[in-house]
Amino acid sequence: MNFSRALTGERKPSLVYWERTCCFAFCNWLSTRRYSRPGCSRVPRVVQRRPRCTEPPPLCSAHHLEKNTQLAHTYWRSVLEPGDMVLDATCGNGHDTLALAEYIGAPVTGTLIALDIQDKAVMRTRNRLVDMFQSRFRSTELHIHSEYTQGRLRCRLWTENGFICELRQFPHEQFQRDMLDSWLADVKARPTWFKVAAYNLGYLPGLDSDRSIRTRADTTIKSLKLLEGLIAPREGLISVSCYTGHDGGAAEGAAVMDWAQALDASQWTAVAHRWLNRRQAPSLVVALHQVASRPSTPYETTSDKH
Template sequence: MALPALRASPAALVPPLLRRYPRRLPLLGKPFGGNRPPPAGCGIPAASATTVASPLTGAEEALMGFIAGKRKATEVAHSVWKNVVSKGDSVIDATCGNGHDTLALLRMVADDSGRGFVYGMDIQSSALESTSSLLDESVNPNQRKLVELFCLCHSKMEDVIPQGVSIRLVAFNLGYLPGGDKGIITASNTTLLALQAASRILVSGGLISIVAYVGHPGGREEYDTVQAFASGLPVDLWATCKLEMLNRPAAPVLILLFKK
């Protein structure tokens, strides 16, 4: 069974309430009914009706950009992550690459208490060196301490995550290391094991995010494996979907697995 893909018109992807009442929902960050306060008894405090921003604003923008062919699947993924993780959460970057996802995750979870944490892993030492350098250049020493990098296969993630740690998000960016050896790629068998491990350690309300690349040798097979895994998850425990460009068959596909 194939995953449901977003194939509706752009208008159909906008939540119905936002289409019907575009100026009457305080989540849009606009005044309720113009500059007038909300009517008495509506349940919305007058003081907050004009100040509450929608948590989905960034995701909507990225999604519409993807539909228009102007935003990458990775950008949509980042915007979705921001609506799942919070400051203080623990997350996993299962494929560090050059560190851009690791850095994005760190900025989402790092807080002053030092509770947020990113576990990053990659089988290539060069990828971890690039990730470490990017982090050193981009964040302060206190934030840098909130990332631990492991040179190992993501299928072994359960071996390095401390027992009792609640994982809110596991991110996969499959394929080969950009700028690296294209002969070294993530493989179907270990990616499947990694997905199984991620599904076990993810907390309720958490997300597994996968960007699959189908344009390189082995990429289509790996994508099929990911899709088969996602399609087989029980509907009472998981909600799964994918974003793909139908007229660009070699374009990356974003697959999202939400644990209820």
Template sequence: MLALPLRLGAHWPAVQKPLISTSTRWFVFPYPRNVSLNGNSPRDHFDRNVSRIPANSTSLTAKANDFVSVSLPKDSPLFGLEDLLVSFILGKKRATEVSHLVWKSVVQKGDTVIDATCGNGHDTLAMLKMVADESCKGSVYGLDVQEAALQKTSSLLEESVSPSEKELIQLFSKCHSKMYEVLPKDTSVRLVAFNLGYLPGGDKTIVTQSETTLKALEVAKSIMVPGGLISLVVYVGHPGGWEELKTIRDFISKLSVEKWICYEFQTVDRSWSPILIFLFKKC
């Protein structure tokens, strides 16, 4: 199924709130100009129906086979990554794989980045490889509330990076809502990444919470450098998962369209699959 955009920035600035609902299995792909919908372009369909499509409508649908050619505007921060994103939508790419490739289009050598939920450490490691340069500049701050997660992250880094690279990483046993406590004053950050839910292979009763995630997003917003990215992989198949997603969407709906470009993606017909959200701060 195809959902209309969550936020389209300069393309359709009149759209201020999401046209999606947690009760439907829609994914969002802003401005898919070449997708066929009953012979009409998505924009034509949108222009005619935006005022009367309810949030829980399932009237706008498209089959997976319709996604033959999809293009984004050249000024989109995701321009050139359409095939990758469609592969995720069709269930052919994992959320983490897509996230890492999107990060690479944003992060530069020597940048400061934050892994707000270390988990098993794979995101932390990917970030390090992106920021580390020959002069050993760049900084990665990793946070998690679970000691088990930090231990797994430390073990992965121990076996995967050089001693000089390891010096660029700092791990903290802290909630992501307190990331401001670990950053030097006036630090600007290129990327803040969240992997929301529970620790894979860990205690499934320990999950991220809507309240602290909202606080963390506010912090991430305040420290983000122009051209930077807030990246979220949101798992909803646990108690509180849908509520956390709603909190995130409410946060996004209040972002300025003059300053932020926001995208949300979900795999076709898999309501419990992870949801990808990218919040780009305009330059």
């Protein structure tokens, strides 16, 4: 270093260049750190020019538009809370039952009633739930009881914490609210309103399934009308996925649409989702119960029974 230059304040041009570059880089780094602290709203230009994530944003973040089932699940998730009671009126292979169990707080809370007219479907749903507990909630002990009573399969799965799932081989059009009292009589869970009642119409998917066993317009409508009185006020909902690809499917879908259109607008808000350019895609009908005041639970009064 030339000491005479340093003493007189005169510096080499190359040194000045490096001093300025380092100073600029340091200031940039400092401002990035200062403004990227939590609570600091000002974003420095240097951060804007160099975003950390270089991946393009997804074309469509509305995943519920991809599949009808996803759309139904989105509705359920939006109203369900831990501890709620829900009904899967057509449990089939158990995919929807599994989602409902998750949304009501399994393995800790929630009461889940799942029905199907085929014992094969009840067994598949039971097995799917058991698999979920084994893979995801290994630390929670799951109690299982299965039996045939009067020729119908009944499975009960429950945890000590309070989650309970009652799986019944039972036609949904015969389901009455009094039945819950006897079905759940031996457990602490008190029957209350159903926050969600889910219908996924049609036949049991699978190669070894009997496709002639499927939901039908008359029994589905009968069941929906019975359920109307058991849905939680304000946020409870009934969702119905209707398939048109099989015999009777289109007529059943139309009957469900008529049922939803006839619901009292002062108590229900009904909406239908139909895919316009996917003819085989199922449509979804959702009826949201929006009545302001009702008795505390449908099970506490005997005067207004069906």
